[in-house]
Amino acid sequence: MSLTIGVDIGGTKIAGGVVDEKGHILKEARRDTPATDVAATERAIVDLVDELRADHDVATIGVGAAGWVNETRSVVYFAPNLAWRDEQLGEELAEACGLPVVIENDGNAAAWGEHRFGAGRGSQDLVCVTVGTGIGSGLVLGGALYRGGFGIAAECGHMQVVPGGIPCPCGNLGCWEQYASGRALVRNARTIASARPGDAQTLLELGDGTPEGITGLHVTQAAQDDDPAALAAFAEIGRWLGQGMADLVAVLDPTCIVIGGGVSEAGELLLEPARAAYEVAITGRGHRPFAELRLAEHTNDAGLIGAADLARL
Amino acid sequence: MSLTIGVDIGGTKIAGGVVDEKGHILKEARRDTPATDVAATERAIVDLVDELRADHDVATIGVGAAGWVNETRSVVYFAPNLAWRDEQLGEELAEACGLPVVIENDGNAAAWGEHRFGAGRGSQDLVCVTVGTGIGSGLVLGGALYRGGFGIAAECGHMQVVPGGIPCPCGNLGCWEQYASGRALVRNARTIASARPGDAQTLLELGDGTPEGITGLHVTQAAQDDDPAALAAFAEIGRWLGQGMADLVAVLDPTCIVIGGGVSEAGELLLEPARAAYEVAITGRGHRPFAELRLAEHTNDAGLIGAADLARL
Amino acid sequence: MSLTIGVDIGGTKIAGGVVDEKGHILKEARRDTPATDVAATERAIVDLVDELRADHDVATIGVGAAGWVNETRSVVYFAPNLAWRDEQLGEELAEACGLPVVIENDGNAAAWGEHRFGAGRGSQDLVCVTVGTGIGSGLVLGGALYRGGFGIAAECGHMQVVPGGIPCPCGNLGCWEQYASGRALVRNARTIASARPGDAQTLLELGDGTPEGITGLHVTQAAQDDDPAALAAFAEIGRWLGQGMADLVAVLDPTCIVIGGGVSEAGELLLEPARAAYEVAITGRGHRPFAELRLAEHTNDAGLIGAADLARL
């Protein structure tokens, strides 16, 4: 049975695992991400791979990274939150590890993981939306991962949803991820708590009592306790999440949209307002079938499992 | 050499042609569209096909229609501007003509025509945007026409570009085609001519002297004569066209975007403001390659040629 | 004690009353509005005035009309929903009735009525927002009705709140009254009922079972029964109402905003989401006092009472 290693490089943690052909993780390990130091990040990956290989025989390594990867799946053009610019990551890791290495965008890897072994099983035309600090995404079209003409497809978080809207680190105004992400959730919650503190009592008590002290985890917890401000903050990002997914339906007409990422752990708190907005915003609703929304099954591991599987292809 | 018939059903005209394997039209014919009468429309198609077959031996028929076609390419779910609702168009035409018939969305057919025989030759990942009264579109991904999970992909004109924006016949607010189409061009021109008649002298003289009398053709002609209002009307739809194409780059990362349709006959009047906005709106510009914009080569025939070719596949 | 007649000309009804100096209505009468017929409308007013004068001695007549009135309070420049264009309404009515007549915009009249005898008593700097089919408004600044330089101030319903938004009969896109009025309430309710009929069961049962059969009254009734679609429709217009009022605070800094008109009869169903959005949207919230929101006291009669009182000044 063929084993591969999947690595998921996030902004704060590098997660790795030995994965079998059925998507099961046989062994896991983690490292901190030295985000601003390219060489240190590579050393951490190699070190992690060594730990994982110690007692498993692996054939290849798949790496999911939060950056734009070229069409040969080896060079990272650009990573908004890491120090990579035209980084020959694939080649360098392959040399350091002595194994073939495939680099993949992390949103793509997660989409593939859910398609093969998660909520997207059985769907040949699938969009996966990973709602974390920002929005990651991946497309499985006709049963294959779709990477675009230059390898940069599925940067759906950077569709403009508000003309002249909130500035995005990508250089544009009004990107979807400024409205439907964990960052937006916290921004909404702080604004509401500052203007209507009476509606945010539970929410404020979870932190240091000030709007600035509110974190994403607080918002989820307070929303579970029916805090009006926290529920309103979820309603707002849900509304935008639903609208953006309807836009993706207009372009791609998938059979299924999988919603993953840390914010999706809030479950129906996020999904209910998202679905309400989504159904209202589908073009031609009432005259057509359209994609079902599903929560991801591998919220935290989809990228790792997907990267491991993509290393086989 | 194998010949097929391509038929393009528009809101006012049905155009048909006998097309060879190189995309050359050997014979053409036209009929008026009896838009509200389903049976009459089918009779007109059959009649047109008979005329075309008279002196050419054809194997199959491809029909491009402005509607949502199911995944088996035979049923029209819904056509915003025609009377079809769950219409078994493919079967009925096949029976009436005694030949295999393939139905395709007209935007898809045009994309395929440009991919095979026009401005999209050589591009395996291509978006075609047809700017007419509304916006049609088609996707060629990985060298194949991408039809989506239910056959309704590439309704890109119905992405929302303005939250709470102009109502669209599709039932939504703020669809792209309300801002970047021939209809938008005329609306802009009338508004400007009504508020600033001194800027619209040429434009107003081309019609009956009133803003309401302005047509799309007038706007193109007046813009060619440097009428400030007409140029401003083109600048405005160009701005929106560029923004929407940049959104499609974020999702699909094609290598090429082909702009066709009647409004594209204005050439640089449309393309220049569109390109200016497009380049500003590309996510991550400066750190990545992105799709080249090209004017269609078969502005009027792309749908016909594409439908004919798709009938072969 | 001096009595005057107040007349309020609406789109469907003309209401008149004999009003004393304390704003009490001593006698009332109504007529239907022959909206498209200028002469018939004037005859209906004269007839109504005759009925009211029969047993009360009145000094002057004040007329509130849904149009733009010139600075001498006698000419109607333009009435979006009536047939008046540069109509010498004041002079004609004065001649026909043999009494001095003052014409006033109906939103202004309602603002004055609430300032003198209603929810705005005691506030010298007051905005009154009348939420009916559209949005009317009036300004009392420094204790006096503010009519603007040309007599057309307080067309607040025509501030743009959505760039490129819903077309308004005034000729612009995205006016406030397209988002925060009775018309918007019904539009929202129909859209939601069509996309998510399961959330609109009560709402749909109140009419003929179709989204198109939903009226404003149905939405209020269903919202009182906790119908999710109806509540969502109110939440949406409340959100826009609150935002627009915060914009007026930025410009005018009133001490009080009175919300009247037919839709305000829904009370907290409207006021609660409006207040929530309003408090979030106040510029510099936390560092400043800002206007209190109040429901009108003379929801249906404010215009009549106000017009009667303005006829005294």
Place this chain on the structure above:
Amino acid sequence: MSLTIGVDIGGTKIAGGVVDEKGHILKEARRDTPATDVAATERAIVDLVDELRADHDVATIGVGAAGWVNETRSVVYFAPNLAWRDEQLGEELAEACGLPVVIENDGNAAAWGEHRFGAGRGSQDLVCVTVGTGIGSGLVLGGALYRGGFGIAAECGHMQVVPGGIPCPCGNLGCWEQYASGRALVRNARTIASARPGDAQTLLELGDGTPEGITGLHVTQAAQDDDPAALAAFAEIGRWLGQGMADLVAVLDPTCIVIGGGVSEAGELLLEPARAAYEVAITGRGHRPFAELRLAEHTNDAGLIGAADLARL
């Protein structure tokens, strides 16, 4: 003849002058603004006043400050760009100088200056829009300065023009001053220069060659040399300036709008696109008179002159 001192406290400079009853400045002086140090700022003002009084006999002092001033014209509630929070500025300066002191918002002071001695002479209903780094504004209604119910009227730069738009230091999203100010001009120019450097050659040469090196002065200079990027940057802020002024017409119906501030020194470069957008965006255009747009006459001194004159009232 009665003389007063006017002081205008800006973010970087404090300007003061001895002003006569006709608005003539008899003597001027300047100090740097120690922006973050309240006591030092007050000392600088006192020092400046002493210099100005040395050879002129003055009766009172008027101070224009970029903050929200209470209704008794003595306390600064809040100043976004200075260190004042509920500062008893009037009392403290009066004590230190031994003269009566009146504090006024700087936008109000500028409006009054233009009304009395500048482009707004003769207009009793006037809006003054000061386009600098942000947008200041002032209202003269019925011939008197309108200060609002709490003294904070005319914060027009904080009307929301884009729902969900660019964050503003005031705590809101999408404020007018984020789109129609000097800051917006520079942001637009940098974005365009980065995406389309070929259109920004003159503009880039004026600075260090990078988009980040572009300043507001560069944009004005390059626009005067027909640099396409600089012209586009002006066109964009002009468009928003015009829209916002049309919104103010809907609310206030002034007879005149005066445009001042540093950015207005660009003259027609700003005014032409602003006027074009303004005329299109007037509600009910064609059926009504509306305010004329005028450039300020005292671009740099309107606040000083106005504050001096307000100290007389």
